[in-house]
Amino acid sequence: MSSGEVRGVxxxxxxxxxxxxxxAISFGVAAVAAGATVAQTCVMSLLVxxxxxxxxxxxxxxxxGSIGSALGGALLLAARNAVFGLTMSPxxxxxLGTRLVAAQLTxxxxxxxxxxxxxxxxxxxxxWSTGASIYVFWNIGTLIGALVGDAVDPSTFGLDAALPxxxxxxxxxxxxxxxxxxxAFIGAALCAATIPVLPIGVPILCASMGIIVGMPPxxxxxxxxxxxxxxxxx
Amino acid sequence: xxxxxxxxxAAGAYLFKVLGMVVIGGRTIPPxxxxxxxxxxxxxxxxxxxxxxxxxxxxMHVDARLAGVxxxxxxxxxxxxxxxxxxxxAGVxxxxxxxxx
Numbered sequence: 001m002s003s004g005e006v007r008g009v010x011x012x013x014x015x016x017x018x019x020x021x022x023x024a025i026s027f028g029v030a031a032v033a034a035g036a037t038v039a040q041t042c043v044m045s046l047l048v049x050x051x052x053x054x055x056x057x058x059x060x061x062x063x064x065g066s067i068g069s070a071l072g073g074a075l076l077l078a079a080r081n082a083v084f085g086l087t088m089s090p091x092x093x094x095x096l097g098t099r100l101v102a103a104q105l106t107x108x109x110x111x112x113x114x115x116x117x118x119x120x121x122x123x124x125x126x127x128w129s130t131g132a133s134i135y136v137f138w139n140i141g142t143l144i145g146a147l148v149g150d151a152v153d154p155s156t157f158g159l160d161a162a163l164p165x166x167x168x169x170x171x172x173x174x175x176x177x178x179x180x181x182x183x184a185f186i187g188a189a190l191c192a193a194t195i196p197v198l199p200i201g202v203p204i205l206c207a208s209m210g211i212i213v214g215m216p217p218x219x220x221x222x223x224x225x226x227x228x229x230x231x232x233x234x
Numbered sequence: 235x236x237x238x239x240x241x242x243x244a245a246g247a248y249l250f251k252v253l254g255m256v257v258i259g260g261r262t263i264p265p266x267x268x269x270x271x272x273x274x275x276x277x278x279x280x281x282x283x284x285x286x287x288x289x290x291x292x293x294m295h296v297d298a299r300l301a302g303v304x305x306x307x308x309x310x311x312x313x314x315x316x317x318x319x320x321x322x323x324a325g326v327x328x329x330x331x332x333x334x335x
Contacts, residue, residue: 019315019316019317022316022317023316023317023320026320031235034235035235036235036240037235040235040237040240043240043244044240044243044244047240047241047244047247047248048240048243048244048247049247050247052275052278052279053243053247054243055282056278056279056282057239057243058235059282059285059286061235061239063285063290063291064291067236067238067239067242070239071239071242071243071246073278073282074243074246074247075243075246075247075250076274076278077274077275077278077279078243078246078247078250079250079271079274080271080272080274080275081247081250081251081254082250082251082253082254082258082271083254083263083268083271083272084251084254085250085251085252085253085254085255085256086254086255086258086262086263087254088254088255089254089255089256092255096256099255099256100252100256102255103248103251103252103254103255103256104248104251106251106254106255155331156328156331157324157328158298158302158323158324158325158326158327158328158329158331159324160299160327161298161299161302161303161306161323161324161326161327162320162323162324163286164282164283164286164287164299164302164303164306164323165302165303165306165319165320165322165323165324166316166319166320167279167282167283167286168283168303168306168307168310168319168323169306169310169316169319169320170275170279171275171276171279171280171283171310172310172311174273174275174276174279175276179269179273179276180273180276181276183273183276183277183280184276184277184279184280185280186277187276187277187278187279187280187281188280188281188283188284190281191280191281191282191284191285192284192288195285195288195289195292195294196292196293196294197292198292199292200291200292203281203285204278204281204282204285206281207277207278207280207281208274208277208278209277210273210276210277210280210281211270211271211273211274211277212270213273214266214269214270214271214272214273215266215269215270217265217266217269
């Protein structure tokens with residue numbers, strides 16, 4: 001592990017952090033537009049700290065869905081952080097306290113950055129610095145977005161379209177594998193079919209049936225666990 | 235938005251993270267479960283895009299959002315940065331609304 005390698009990792013995490021910070025601004029705007037207060041929006045980013053889940057909860061609440069359906073969809077999206085934690089667990093040394101902090105920073109980007117390094121010490125540096133960088137920028141961006149969203153009428157500037165656009169940006173990296181595309185197609189079709197007949201928010205839960213395409217082993221698709229082209233706290 | 239949802243989601247999301255990192259850390263999970271969990275974002279996010287583009291509540295409804303989201307899809311497809319994808323969608327939606335008065 002050279003100092004050049006460390007510098008390279010640190011530069012990447014700052015760049016990643018800034019990109020995620022800009023994305024967080026759109027979350028802040030969307031949350032306030034959906035009726036959250038500035039305080040609720042900021043506490044959500046501080047405590048939940050997993051982007052796709054936060055966006056999903058806001059989207060269901062804005063439509064008038066129940067707390068249960070908002071929570072259900074958001075938690076389904078949060079479940080894969082358990083898999084990331086499993087991946088990172090043997091690599092994170094330290095006492096229980098350290099591991100409880102590491103758990104909060106276990107998201108797509110920190111896992112992807114860490115597993116991309118060969119040297120175990122560099123893996124730890126990558127995990128902690130990426131997690132910390134994204135935590136800081138995600139929360140600064142959320143605050144800025146919430147304050148902006150609170151000050152202007154979002155629909156005037158088309159900011160209400162920022163929410164689906166953010167989801168589009170989050171979706172694309174998952175379409176690089178055949179399985180990802182199949183799961184996305186089934187999810188979209190199930191949602192469209194059930195919107196008129198099921199309570200608001202529940203079609204999103206039905207869409208999770210799309211994951212069954214992951215059941216059979218497929219040697220052609222190596223889409224395990226981590227999305228390396230992340231760049232989003234999806 | 236209620237504080238109950240904010241705190242419930244915070245607790246649930248953290249529980250999943252702790253479950254992997256601390257509770258079952260070191261053990262392995264069945265590969266099929268791993269593969270399926272990796273597909274959750276693809277299935278759910280695609281569903282949310284459909285919902286946000288074509289419906290209001292329980293009704294299918296098309297308006298200026300469709301143009302904004304279509305522009306976002308094109309931008310994302312052309313590998314534009316996230317910021318550009320979001321700004322393009324907002325710009326197209328706002329422009330269409332101002333034309334329609």
